[in-house]
Amino acid sequence: MDSYLTATILGIIEGLTEFLPISSTGHLIIANQFISFSKDFTLLFDIVIQLGAILAVLVYFAKRLWPFTKNADRNKETLSIWRKTIIGVLPAIILGALFANKIEEKLFNSWTVAVTLFAGGLIILFIESKNKKPKTESIASLSYKTAFYIGLIQCLSMIPGTSRSAATIIGAMILGASRVVAAEFSFFLAIPTMIVASGYSLIKYRALLDASQISVLATGFIVSFIVALISVKFLINYIRKNNFKPFGWYRVVLGLIIIGYFLFK
Numbered sequence: 220m221d222s223y224l225t226a227t228i229l230g231i232i233e234g235l236t237e238f239l240p241i242s243s244t245g246h247l248i249i250a251n252q253f254i255s256f257s258k259d260f261t262l263l264f265d266i267v268i269q270l271g272a273i274l275a276v277l278v279y280f281a282k283r284l285w286p287f288t289k290n291a292d293r294n295k296e297t298l299s300i301w302r303k304t305i306i307g308v309l310p311a312i313i314l315g316a317l318f319a320n321k322i323e324e325k326l327f328n329s330w331t332v333a334v335t336l337f338a339g340g341l342i343i344l345f346i347e348s349k350n351k352k353p354k355t356e357s358i359a360s361l362s363y364k365t366a367f368y369i370g371l372i373q374c375l376s377m378i379p380g381t382s383r384s385a386a387t388i389i390g391a392m393i394l395g396a397s398r399v400v401a402a403e404f405s406f407f408l409a410i411p412t413m414i415v416a417s418g419y420s421l422i423k424y425r426a427l428l429d430a431s432q433i434s435v436l437a438t439g440f441i442v443s444f445i446v447a448l449i450s451v452k453f454l455i456n457y458i459r460k461n462n463f464k465p466f467g468w469y470r471v472v473l474g475l476i477i478i479g480y481f482l483f484k
Contacts, residue, residue, distance in 0.1 A: 225254050226439040230268050233439075234446025237272040238406060238454060240343065240385030240466045241473075245332040248379055249477060252329060256435075263427045266420045267436045271443030273413045276406050279451050284407070296359055300407060306363055307370035307404070308411040314374045315416065322377050329481060335380030337474025343467030346389055354395035358403060365394050366404070373408060383409065385470075388463070398458040406451065 232250055236243040247265055255261050277284065286297040355361050372390030376383035384405050391401035 222256070222435045223438050225256065226264070226435045227442050228254060229264065230271065230439040230442030231446050233265075233268040233272055234275070234443040234448075235450055237269070237443075237447055238276070238384050238409065238451050240339075240382050240388055240463060241470055242332070242336060242339070242380050242382035242385065243269075243272075245336055245380035245382070248327060248332050249329060259424075259427045260429075260432065262420070263424050264436060264439055266417050266424070268439040268443040269413055269417050271440040272447040273410060273417070275444050275447035275451055276410055279448060280406065284410075300358055303358070303361060303363055303366040303404070304407045304411060307366040307373070307408045308415070310367070310370045310374050311377075311412050312415055315377065319377060319416075327379050329477060331378065332380035333474050333477035333481070335378055335474075336470045336477070339381055339385050340467045340470030340472075340474060343385065343389060343463050343470065346392060347462045347464050347467065351395075353392070353397035353400070355400055356397050358400055358407075361396065361400060361404060365391075365396070368394055369404065370408065373412065380474075383412065385466075398462065399455070402454060402458055 229247065229250060232246050233243050236246045251261060256264055284297060284300070286294045286301065288294055355365070369387055369391050372393075373383060373387045375381050376386040387405040387408055388398075388401045391404055392398065396404065
C-alpha cells in the first residue's frame, strides 16, 4: 500500500479513537496487523500522530487553558485546572517510568487488546446502568484529591485496549464527576500525559528518524490533528445529552469480533 495512504488511514484511526473511550492504541495495534510500515518506523509514526492529537486538544481548549488574560478570576480558574492536571498526571509518570517497557514487551498484542476492549465495554455498560446523580458538576469543584485518584486510575490505560480516555472518564464518573466534567478533565489530563510519553518515546527512537520519511510523518500528523479536533468537538457535544453506552457496546462487539477472528483464522 502507498505510504501516504497508509499514513492517512492510520492518522484517521488515531484522530478518531484517541479521545473516545475505545482505545486508540488498541485500534492501531489491530490496524497494524493489516496495514503498517516497517516495525521500527511504526514505533516513530505512532508517536508523531499522537502529537497531532495532543495539538487538537490544545487548539480546542486554547482559551480555557491560557492563564495570562486580563481577567484575574479566569486566570485563577485556569491555573487551578493546570494544578489539578499536574497532580493527576504524576501517577502515570512514576508508574510509566517503572513499568512501561515491561508492559509494552509483554502485553502489546491483539489478544490483550481484544480482552481489554471487551472487559472495558462491560464496565462502561455497568457504570452507566447505575445512573447515579453526579456530585461534581464543574472542573472548579473537582478536588485535588479526586484529580489524583483519577490519575491513578489512568495508569490502567498502560494496558493496551483499556483506553486512556475510558479509564479517566469512567474513573472520574465513579468518583462522582458528571459526564461533561469527566470528559473535559480527561482531555486536560491527556496533554501532559501524552506529551511526556511521546517526548520520552521520541528521544528513545530518535535514531529511527529519516529525513526521507518526514513527509509521511507530516501526513499522519496533519490528518490526526484534523480528525482529533472534530472528534473532541463531537464528544463534548454528544455527552451533554447522551451517555457512554454506545461506546460500551462498540467495545464489546469489537472485542468479540477480534477474539473470533484470531480463533478461527
